[in-house]
Amino acid sequence: MTVKIGVVGTGMIGRDHTRRIQEVLTGAEVVALSDYLPKNAEALQAAHAPDAEIFATGEELIASDSVDAVLVCSTGSTHEAYVLAAIAARKPVFCEKPLATTAEGARRIVEAETATGTRRVQVGFMRRFDRSYNLLKATMEAELGAPLMIHAAHRNPTVPEQYVTPMAIHDTFIHEIDTFRWLLDDDFVSAQVVFPRKTRHAHARVADPQIVLLETSKGVRIDCEIFVNCRYGYDIQCQVVGEDGVATLPEPMAVTTRKDERLSNPILTDWQSRFGAAFDTELQDFIDTVPSGTVGGPSAWDGYVAAISSDACVTAQETGDIVPISLPDRPKLYD
The missing domain is CATH 3.40.50.720 (NAD(P)-binding Rossmann-like Domain)
Structure with a gap:
Protein backbone atom coordinates (compact mmCIF):
# COMPACT_ATOMS: atom_id res chain seq x y z
CA MET A 1 0.00 0.00 0.00
CA ARG A 128 13.18 9.97 20.30
CA PHE A 129 14.29 8.66 16.89
CA ASP A 130 17.85 10.02 17.07
CA ARG A 131 20.49 7.30 17.14
CA SER A 132 22.64 9.11 19.71
CA TYR A 133 19.78 9.58 22.15
CA ASN A 134 18.75 5.95 21.75
CA LEU A 135 22.31 4.85 22.54
CA LEU A 136 22.26 7.07 25.62
CA LYS A 137 18.91 5.64 26.77
CA ALA A 138 20.02 2.04 26.24
CA THR A 139 23.28 2.63 28.14
CA MET A 140 21.47 4.41 30.95
CA GLU A 141 18.97 1.60 31.41
CA ALA A 142 21.55 -1.20 31.15
CA GLU A 143 24.48 0.19 33.11
CA LEU A 144 23.82 3.26 35.26
CA GLY A 145 21.39 2.02 37.87
CA ALA A 146 18.75 4.48 39.03
CA PRO A 147 19.17 7.93 37.40
CA LEU A 148 19.88 10.72 39.87
CA MET A 149 20.63 13.82 37.81
CA ILE A 150 20.72 15.12 34.24
CA HIS A 151 22.97 17.95 33.09
CA ALA A 152 22.10 19.28 29.64
CA ALA A 153 22.52 22.19 27.25
CA HIS A 154 20.75 23.48 24.15
CA ARG A 155 22.86 26.05 22.29
CA ASN A 156 22.16 27.91 19.06
CA PRO A 157 24.63 30.21 17.29
CA THR A 158 22.12 33.07 17.07
CA VAL A 159 18.41 33.88 16.91
CA PRO A 160 16.45 36.57 15.01
CA GLU A 161 14.93 39.73 16.50
CA GLN A 162 11.47 38.16 16.71
CA TYR A 163 12.75 35.49 19.10
CA VAL A 164 11.70 36.58 22.60
CA THR A 165 12.30 35.17 26.09
CA PRO A 166 9.30 32.76 26.32
CA MET A 167 10.33 31.20 22.99
CA ALA A 168 13.37 29.76 24.76
CA ILE A 169 10.84 27.41 26.35
CA HIS A 170 8.06 27.00 23.76
CA ASP A 171 10.32 26.78 20.68
CA THR A 172 13.68 25.58 22.02
CA PHE A 173 13.44 23.78 25.36
CA ILE A 174 10.22 22.01 24.34
CA HIS A 175 12.35 19.26 22.77
CA GLU A 176 14.24 18.70 26.03
CA ILE A 177 10.95 18.57 27.92
CA ASP A 178 9.82 15.60 25.87
CA THR A 179 13.26 14.00 25.67
CA PHE A 180 13.82 14.00 29.44
CA ARG A 181 10.38 12.42 30.06
CA TRP A 182 11.18 9.74 27.47
CA LEU A 183 14.68 9.06 28.78
CA LEU A 184 13.54 8.75 32.39
CA ASP A 185 10.01 7.38 31.93
CA ASP A 186 9.04 10.00 34.50
CA ASP A 187 7.07 13.24 34.74
CA PHE A 188 7.98 16.63 36.17
CA VAL A 189 6.64 18.00 39.44
CA SER A 190 8.28 21.44 39.49
CA ALA A 191 10.16 23.96 37.38
CA GLN A 192 12.38 26.94 38.08
CA VAL A 193 14.23 29.26 35.69
CA VAL A 194 17.27 31.32 36.63
CA PHE A 195 19.10 33.89 34.54
CA PRO A 196 22.91 34.17 34.53
CA ARG A 197 24.65 37.29 33.31
CA LYS A 198 23.20 38.25 29.93
CA THR A 199 25.41 37.86 26.88
CA ARG A 200 26.21 41.02 24.92
CA HIS A 201 25.18 39.15 21.76
CA ALA A 202 21.52 38.90 22.80
CA HIS A 203 19.08 41.54 21.57
CA ALA A 204 16.89 43.51 23.98
CA ARG A 205 13.81 41.26 23.87
CA VAL A 206 15.44 38.00 24.92
CA ALA A 207 17.08 37.07 28.21
CA ASP A 208 19.98 34.84 27.24
CA PRO A 209 21.29 32.50 28.57
CA GLN A 210 18.78 30.81 30.86
CA ILE A 211 18.99 27.75 33.10
CA VAL A 212 15.91 25.59 33.61
CA LEU A 213 15.78 23.46 36.76
CA LEU A 214 13.31 20.56 36.85
CA GLU A 215 12.40 17.95 39.44
CA THR A 216 10.66 14.69 38.52
CA SER A 217 8.19 12.59 40.49
CA LYS A 218 10.98 10.09 41.27
CA GLY A 219 13.26 12.85 42.59
CA VAL A 220 15.60 13.20 39.60
CA ARG A 221 17.04 16.71 39.36
CA ILE A 222 17.65 18.23 35.93
CA ASP A 223 19.51 21.37 34.96
CA CYS A 224 19.49 22.53 31.36
CA GLU A 225 21.28 25.54 29.93
CA ILE A 226 19.51 27.34 27.09
CA PHE A 227 21.96 29.61 25.27
CA VAL A 228 20.63 30.76 21.91
CA ASN A 229 23.38 33.24 21.02
CA CYS A 230 26.42 31.08 21.78
CA ARG A 231 28.00 32.06 18.44
CA TYR A 232 30.15 28.98 17.92
CA GLY A 233 27.55 26.51 16.59
CA TYR A 234 24.52 24.31 17.22
CA ASP A 235 25.37 22.20 20.24
CA ILE A 236 23.13 19.71 22.07
CA GLN A 237 24.56 18.21 25.27
CA CYS A 238 23.09 15.68 27.71
CA GLN A 239 24.73 13.78 30.56
CA VAL A 240 22.89 11.31 32.79
CA VAL A 241 24.30 10.67 36.28
CA GLY A 242 23.18 7.36 37.76
CA GLU A 243 23.85 5.41 40.93
CA ASP A 244 26.45 3.26 39.17
CA GLY A 245 27.95 5.54 36.56
CA VAL A 246 27.66 8.43 34.14
CA ALA A 247 26.69 8.41 30.45
CA THR A 248 27.07 11.27 27.98
CA LEU A 249 25.24 11.85 24.71
CA PRO A 250 27.62 11.01 21.85
CA GLU A 251 28.92 13.89 19.78
CA PRO A 252 27.86 13.92 16.10
CA MET A 253 30.32 12.04 13.91
CA ALA A 254 33.10 14.31 12.69
CA VAL A 255 36.60 13.94 11.31
CA THR A 256 39.42 15.24 13.49
CA THR A 257 42.00 17.21 11.50
CA ARG A 258 45.55 18.29 12.18
CA LYS A 259 46.23 21.39 10.12
CA ASP A 260 47.85 24.82 10.47
CA GLU A 261 49.21 23.97 13.93
CA ARG A 262 45.72 23.02 15.18
CA LEU A 263 43.94 19.82 16.21
CA SER A 264 40.25 20.37 15.54
CA ASN A 265 36.77 18.95 14.90
CA PRO A 266 34.06 20.71 12.90
CA ILE A 267 30.94 21.81 14.81
CA LEU A 268 27.44 21.75 13.32
CA THR A 269 25.64 25.05 12.89
CA ASP A 270 21.95 24.10 12.51
CA TRP A 271 19.33 21.63 13.74
CA GLN A 272 18.66 20.20 10.29
CA SER A 273 22.20 18.88 10.03
CA ARG A 274 22.18 17.52 13.58
CA PHE A 275 18.80 15.75 13.44
CA GLY A 276 18.30 15.07 9.72
CA ALA A 307 2.41 21.97 26.83
CA ILE A 308 1.57 21.84 30.55
CA SER A 309 5.25 21.59 31.48
CA SER A 310 6.33 24.38 29.15
CA ASP A 311 3.59 26.69 30.49
CA ALA A 312 4.95 26.09 33.99
CA CYS A 313 8.48 26.94 32.80
CA VAL A 314 7.28 30.21 31.29
CA THR A 315 5.52 31.08 34.56
CA ALA A 316 8.82 30.33 36.31
CA GLN A 317 10.59 32.69 33.90
CA GLU A 318 8.15 35.46 34.71
CA THR A 319 7.97 35.03 38.50
CA GLY A 320 11.32 33.59 39.54
CA ASP A 321 9.38 31.07 41.65
CA ILE A 322 9.61 27.30 41.85
CA VAL A 323 6.40 26.47 39.98
CA PRO A 324 4.58 23.19 40.65
CA ILE A 325 3.61 21.01 37.69
CA SER A 326 0.43 18.99 38.07
CA LEU A 327 -0.86 16.55 35.45
CA PRO A 328 -4.33 15.04 35.03
CA ASP A 329 -4.78 11.28 35.01
CA ARG A 330 -3.49 9.72 31.81
CA PRO A 331 -6.25 8.13 29.68
CA LYS A 332 -5.93 4.38 29.13
CA LEU A 333 -5.53 4.97 25.39
CA TYR A 334 -1.97 6.18 26.08
CA ASP A 335 -0.88 3.40 28.45
Whole structure:
Protein backbone atom coordinates (compact mmCIF):
# COMPACT_ATOMS: atom_id res chain seq x y z
CA MET A 1 0.00 0.00 0.00
CA THR A 2 1.25 3.45 -0.92
CA VAL A 3 0.09 5.95 1.70
CA LYS A 4 -1.29 9.10 0.09
CA ILE A 5 -0.24 12.07 2.18
CA GLY A 6 -1.50 15.64 2.28
CA VAL A 7 0.84 18.32 3.61
CA VAL A 8 -0.68 21.36 5.30
CA GLY A 9 1.91 24.14 5.48
CA THR A 10 4.65 24.34 2.87
CA GLY A 11 7.21 26.45 4.71
CA MET A 12 10.65 25.19 5.69
CA ILE A 13 9.67 21.99 7.54
CA GLY A 14 6.77 21.26 5.15
CA ARG A 15 9.14 21.54 2.18
CA ASP A 16 11.70 19.33 3.85
CA HIS A 17 9.17 16.65 4.79
CA THR A 18 7.74 16.66 1.27
CA ARG A 19 11.21 16.21 -0.20
CA ARG A 20 11.84 13.45 2.34
CA ILE A 21 8.69 11.54 1.41
CA GLN A 22 9.21 11.93 -2.33
CA GLU A 23 12.94 11.26 -2.51
CA VAL A 24 14.18 9.44 0.61
CA LEU A 25 11.47 7.38 2.31
CA THR A 26 9.39 4.45 1.07
CA GLY A 27 5.72 3.55 1.12
CA ALA A 28 4.17 7.00 0.62
CA GLU A 29 3.68 9.83 -1.82
CA VAL A 30 2.56 13.43 -1.39
CA VAL A 31 -0.71 13.86 -3.27
CA ALA A 32 -1.97 17.13 -1.80
CA LEU A 33 -0.57 20.47 -0.65
CA SER A 34 -2.06 23.52 1.07
CA ASP A 35 -0.64 26.79 2.31
CA TYR A 36 -2.12 30.16 3.25
CA LEU A 37 0.22 31.55 0.60
CA PRO A 38 -0.67 29.60 -2.58
CA LYS A 39 2.61 30.56 -4.24
CA ASN A 40 4.50 28.56 -1.58
CA ALA A 41 2.47 25.44 -2.35
CA GLU A 42 2.97 25.99 -6.07
CA ALA A 43 6.74 26.31 -5.61
CA LEU A 44 6.87 23.08 -3.61
CA GLN A 45 4.71 21.32 -6.17
CA ALA A 46 7.11 22.33 -8.93
CA ALA A 47 10.18 21.31 -6.96
CA HIS A 48 9.20 17.99 -5.39
CA ALA A 49 5.57 16.96 -5.94
CA PRO A 50 4.48 17.69 -9.53
CA ASP A 51 1.43 15.40 -9.30
CA ALA A 52 0.13 16.84 -6.02
CA GLU A 53 -3.18 18.71 -6.00
CA ILE A 54 -3.17 22.14 -4.37
CA PHE A 55 -6.08 22.86 -2.02
CA ALA A 56 -7.26 26.32 -1.03
CA THR A 57 -7.50 25.42 2.67
CA GLY A 58 -6.13 22.81 5.02
CA GLU A 59 -9.66 21.77 5.91
CA GLU A 60 -10.44 20.97 2.28
CA LEU A 61 -7.25 18.95 1.98
CA ILE A 62 -8.04 16.94 5.12
CA ALA A 63 -11.57 16.19 3.90
CA SER A 64 -10.43 15.01 0.47
CA ASP A 65 -10.97 11.34 -0.37
CA SER A 66 -7.61 11.37 -2.14
CA VAL A 67 -5.76 11.84 1.17
CA ASP A 68 -5.05 8.88 3.51
CA ALA A 69 -2.98 10.73 6.11
CA VAL A 70 -2.09 14.31 6.98
CA LEU A 71 1.12 16.16 7.86
CA VAL A 72 0.51 19.39 9.79
CA CYS A 73 3.53 21.63 9.18
CA SER A 74 1.81 25.03 9.32
CA THR A 75 2.34 27.77 11.89
CA GLY A 76 1.79 26.61 15.47
CA SER A 77 -1.38 28.61 16.05
CA THR A 78 -3.18 26.52 13.39
CA HIS A 79 -2.16 23.09 14.63
CA GLU A 80 -5.07 22.50 16.97
CA ALA A 81 -7.75 23.12 14.35
CA TYR A 82 -6.06 20.95 11.71
CA VAL A 83 -5.38 18.05 14.07
CA LEU A 84 -8.96 18.13 15.33
CA ALA A 85 -10.18 18.09 11.73
CA ALA A 86 -8.02 15.05 10.97
CA ILE A 87 -9.31 13.23 14.05
CA ALA A 88 -12.89 14.01 13.02
CA ALA A 89 -12.12 12.63 9.55
CA ARG A 90 -10.61 9.48 11.13
CA LYS A 91 -7.31 10.10 9.35
CA PRO A 92 -3.84 9.57 10.89
CA VAL A 93 -2.08 12.90 11.41
CA PHE A 94 1.56 13.75 12.00
CA CYS A 95 1.78 17.14 13.72
CA GLU A 96 4.98 19.10 14.04
CA LYS A 97 5.53 20.60 17.48
CA PRO A 98 3.77 22.21 19.19
CA LEU A 99 0.68 20.02 19.21
CA ALA A 100 -1.17 23.21 20.20
CA THR A 101 -0.05 26.63 21.41
CA THR A 102 -1.89 26.23 24.74
CA ALA A 103 -2.32 23.38 27.17
CA GLU A 104 -6.09 23.76 26.82
CA GLY A 105 -5.80 23.30 23.08
CA ALA A 106 -3.73 20.16 23.54
CA ARG A 107 -6.27 18.88 26.07
CA ARG A 108 -9.04 19.26 23.51
CA ILE A 109 -7.03 17.16 21.06
CA VAL A 110 -6.47 14.45 23.67
CA GLU A 111 -10.19 14.40 24.49
CA ALA A 112 -11.18 14.20 20.83
CA GLU A 113 -8.74 11.39 20.11
CA THR A 114 -9.68 9.49 23.27
CA ALA A 115 -13.34 9.65 22.26
CA THR A 116 -12.53 7.74 19.05
CA GLY A 117 -10.75 4.97 20.96
CA THR A 118 -7.84 4.95 18.48
CA ARG A 119 -4.45 6.67 18.41
CA ARG A 120 -4.21 8.63 15.19
CA VAL A 121 -1.93 11.52 16.27
CA GLN A 122 1.87 11.46 16.23
CA VAL A 123 3.77 14.55 17.42
CA GLY A 124 7.07 15.57 15.83
CA PHE A 125 9.41 15.10 18.78
CA MET A 126 12.14 13.68 16.57
CA ARG A 127 14.80 13.23 19.25
CA ARG A 128 13.18 9.97 20.30
CA PHE A 129 14.29 8.66 16.89
CA ASP A 130 17.85 10.02 17.07
CA ARG A 131 20.49 7.30 17.14
CA SER A 132 22.64 9.11 19.71
CA TYR A 133 19.78 9.58 22.15
CA ASN A 134 18.75 5.95 21.75
CA LEU A 135 22.31 4.85 22.54
CA LEU A 136 22.26 7.07 25.62
CA LYS A 137 18.91 5.64 26.77
CA ALA A 138 20.02 2.04 26.24
CA THR A 139 23.28 2.63 28.14
CA MET A 140 21.47 4.41 30.95
CA GLU A 141 18.97 1.60 31.41
CA ALA A 142 21.55 -1.20 31.15
CA GLU A 143 24.48 0.19 33.11
CA LEU A 144 23.82 3.26 35.26
CA GLY A 145 21.39 2.02 37.87
CA ALA A 146 18.75 4.48 39.03
CA PRO A 147 19.17 7.93 37.40
CA LEU A 148 19.88 10.72 39.87
CA MET A 149 20.63 13.82 37.81
CA ILE A 150 20.72 15.12 34.24
CA HIS A 151 22.97 17.95 33.09
CA ALA A 152 22.10 19.28 29.64
CA ALA A 153 22.52 22.19 27.25
CA HIS A 154 20.75 23.48 24.15
CA ARG A 155 22.86 26.05 22.29
CA ASN A 156 22.16 27.91 19.06
CA PRO A 157 24.63 30.21 17.29
CA THR A 158 22.12 33.07 17.07
CA VAL A 159 18.41 33.88 16.91
CA PRO A 160 16.45 36.57 15.01
CA GLU A 161 14.93 39.73 16.50
CA GLN A 162 11.47 38.16 16.71
CA TYR A 163 12.75 35.49 19.10
CA VAL A 164 11.70 36.58 22.60
CA THR A 165 12.30 35.17 26.09
CA PRO A 166 9.30 32.76 26.32
CA MET A 167 10.33 31.20 22.99
CA ALA A 168 13.37 29.76 24.76
CA ILE A 169 10.84 27.41 26.35
CA HIS A 170 8.06 27.00 23.76
CA ASP A 171 10.32 26.78 20.68
CA THR A 172 13.68 25.58 22.02
CA PHE A 173 13.44 23.78 25.36
CA ILE A 174 10.22 22.01 24.34
CA HIS A 175 12.35 19.26 22.77
CA GLU A 176 14.24 18.70 26.03
CA ILE A 177 10.95 18.57 27.92
CA ASP A 178 9.82 15.60 25.87
CA THR A 179 13.26 14.00 25.67
CA PHE A 180 13.82 14.00 29.44
CA ARG A 181 10.38 12.42 30.06
CA TRP A 182 11.18 9.74 27.47
CA LEU A 183 14.68 9.06 28.78
CA LEU A 184 13.54 8.75 32.39
CA ASP A 185 10.01 7.38 31.93
CA ASP A 186 9.04 10.00 34.50
CA ASP A 187 7.07 13.24 34.74
CA PHE A 188 7.98 16.63 36.17
CA VAL A 189 6.64 18.00 39.44
CA SER A 190 8.28 21.44 39.49
CA ALA A 191 10.16 23.96 37.38
CA GLN A 192 12.38 26.94 38.08
CA VAL A 193 14.23 29.26 35.69
CA VAL A 194 17.27 31.32 36.63
CA PHE A 195 19.10 33.89 34.54
CA PRO A 196 22.91 34.17 34.53
CA ARG A 197 24.65 37.29 33.31
CA LYS A 198 23.20 38.25 29.93
CA THR A 199 25.41 37.86 26.88
CA ARG A 200 26.21 41.02 24.92
CA HIS A 201 25.18 39.15 21.76
CA ALA A 202 21.52 38.90 22.80
CA HIS A 203 19.08 41.54 21.57
CA ALA A 204 16.89 43.51 23.98
CA ARG A 205 13.81 41.26 23.87
CA VAL A 206 15.44 38.00 24.92
CA ALA A 207 17.08 37.07 28.21
CA ASP A 208 19.98 34.84 27.24
CA PRO A 209 21.29 32.50 28.57
CA GLN A 210 18.78 30.81 30.86
CA ILE A 211 18.99 27.75 33.10
CA VAL A 212 15.91 25.59 33.61
CA LEU A 213 15.78 23.46 36.76
CA LEU A 214 13.31 20.56 36.85
CA GLU A 215 12.40 17.95 39.44
CA THR A 216 10.66 14.69 38.52
CA SER A 217 8.19 12.59 40.49
CA LYS A 218 10.98 10.09 41.27
CA GLY A 219 13.26 12.85 42.59
CA VAL A 220 15.60 13.20 39.60
CA ARG A 221 17.04 16.71 39.36
CA ILE A 222 17.65 18.23 35.93
CA ASP A 223 19.51 21.37 34.96
CA CYS A 224 19.49 22.53 31.36
CA GLU A 225 21.28 25.54 29.93
CA ILE A 226 19.51 27.34 27.09
CA PHE A 227 21.96 29.61 25.27
CA VAL A 228 20.63 30.76 21.91
CA ASN A 229 23.38 33.24 21.02
CA CYS A 230 26.42 31.08 21.78
CA ARG A 231 28.00 32.06 18.44
CA TYR A 232 30.15 28.98 17.92
CA GLY A 233 27.55 26.51 16.59
CA TYR A 234 24.52 24.31 17.22
CA ASP A 235 25.37 22.20 20.24
CA ILE A 236 23.13 19.71 22.07
CA GLN A 237 24.56 18.21 25.27
CA CYS A 238 23.09 15.68 27.71
CA GLN A 239 24.73 13.78 30.56
CA VAL A 240 22.89 11.31 32.79
CA VAL A 241 24.30 10.67 36.28
CA GLY A 242 23.18 7.36 37.76
CA GLU A 243 23.85 5.41 40.93
CA ASP A 244 26.45 3.26 39.17
CA GLY A 245 27.95 5.54 36.56
CA VAL A 246 27.66 8.43 34.14
CA ALA A 247 26.69 8.41 30.45
CA THR A 248 27.07 11.27 27.98
CA LEU A 249 25.24 11.85 24.71
CA PRO A 250 27.62 11.01 21.85
CA GLU A 251 28.92 13.89 19.78
CA PRO A 252 27.86 13.92 16.10
CA MET A 253 30.32 12.04 13.91
CA ALA A 254 33.10 14.31 12.69
CA VAL A 255 36.60 13.94 11.31
CA THR A 256 39.42 15.24 13.49
CA THR A 257 42.00 17.21 11.50
CA ARG A 258 45.55 18.29 12.18
CA LYS A 259 46.23 21.39 10.12
CA ASP A 260 47.85 24.82 10.47
CA GLU A 261 49.21 23.97 13.93
CA ARG A 262 45.72 23.02 15.18
CA LEU A 263 43.94 19.82 16.21
CA SER A 264 40.25 20.37 15.54
CA ASN A 265 36.77 18.95 14.90
CA PRO A 266 34.06 20.71 12.90
CA ILE A 267 30.94 21.81 14.81
CA LEU A 268 27.44 21.75 13.32
CA THR A 269 25.64 25.05 12.89
CA ASP A 270 21.95 24.10 12.51
CA TRP A 271 19.33 21.63 13.74
CA GLN A 272 18.66 20.20 10.29
CA SER A 273 22.20 18.88 10.03
CA ARG A 274 22.18 17.52 13.58
CA PHE A 275 18.80 15.75 13.44
CA GLY A 276 18.30 15.07 9.72
CA ALA A 277 18.48 11.28 10.12
CA ALA A 278 16.06 11.42 13.07
CA PHE A 279 13.54 13.31 10.91
CA ASP A 280 13.83 10.55 8.31
CA THR A 281 13.29 7.81 10.88
CA GLU A 282 10.32 9.41 12.65
CA LEU A 283 8.45 10.07 9.42
CA GLN A 284 9.14 6.57 8.09
CA ASP A 285 7.77 5.25 11.37
CA PHE A 286 4.57 7.25 10.82
CA ILE A 287 4.21 6.04 7.23
CA ASP A 288 4.75 2.41 8.23
CA THR A 289 2.01 2.50 10.87
CA VAL A 290 -0.68 4.33 8.86
CA PRO A 291 -2.01 1.20 7.07
CA SER A 292 -2.77 -0.40 10.45
CA GLY A 293 -5.20 2.40 11.29
CA THR A 294 -3.32 3.48 14.39
CA VAL A 295 0.03 5.24 14.87
CA GLY A 296 2.87 5.09 17.38
CA GLY A 297 5.64 7.48 18.32
CA PRO A 298 5.17 10.52 20.56
CA SER A 299 1.46 10.79 21.26
CA ALA A 300 -1.11 13.53 21.72
CA TRP A 301 -0.74 12.87 25.44
CA ASP A 302 3.00 13.55 25.16
CA GLY A 303 2.18 16.79 23.37
CA TYR A 304 -0.29 17.73 26.09
CA VAL A 305 2.17 17.02 28.91
CA ALA A 306 4.84 19.03 27.09
CA ALA A 307 2.41 21.97 26.83
CA ILE A 308 1.57 21.84 30.55
CA SER A 309 5.25 21.59 31.48
CA SER A 310 6.33 24.38 29.15
CA ASP A 311 3.59 26.69 30.49
CA ALA A 312 4.95 26.09 33.99
CA CYS A 313 8.48 26.94 32.80
CA VAL A 314 7.28 30.21 31.29
CA THR A 315 5.52 31.08 34.56
CA ALA A 316 8.82 30.33 36.31
CA GLN A 317 10.59 32.69 33.90
CA GLU A 318 8.15 35.46 34.71
CA THR A 319 7.97 35.03 38.50
CA GLY A 320 11.32 33.59 39.54
CA ASP A 321 9.38 31.07 41.65
CA ILE A 322 9.61 27.30 41.85
CA VAL A 323 6.40 26.47 39.98
CA PRO A 324 4.58 23.19 40.65
CA ILE A 325 3.61 21.01 37.69
CA SER A 326 0.43 18.99 38.07
CA LEU A 327 -0.86 16.55 35.45
CA PRO A 328 -4.33 15.04 35.03
CA ASP A 329 -4.78 11.28 35.01
CA ARG A 330 -3.49 9.72 31.81
CA PRO A 331 -6.25 8.13 29.68
CA LYS A 332 -5.93 4.38 29.13
CA LEU A 333 -5.53 4.97 25.39
CA TYR A 334 -1.97 6.18 26.08
CA ASP A 335 -0.88 3.40 28.45
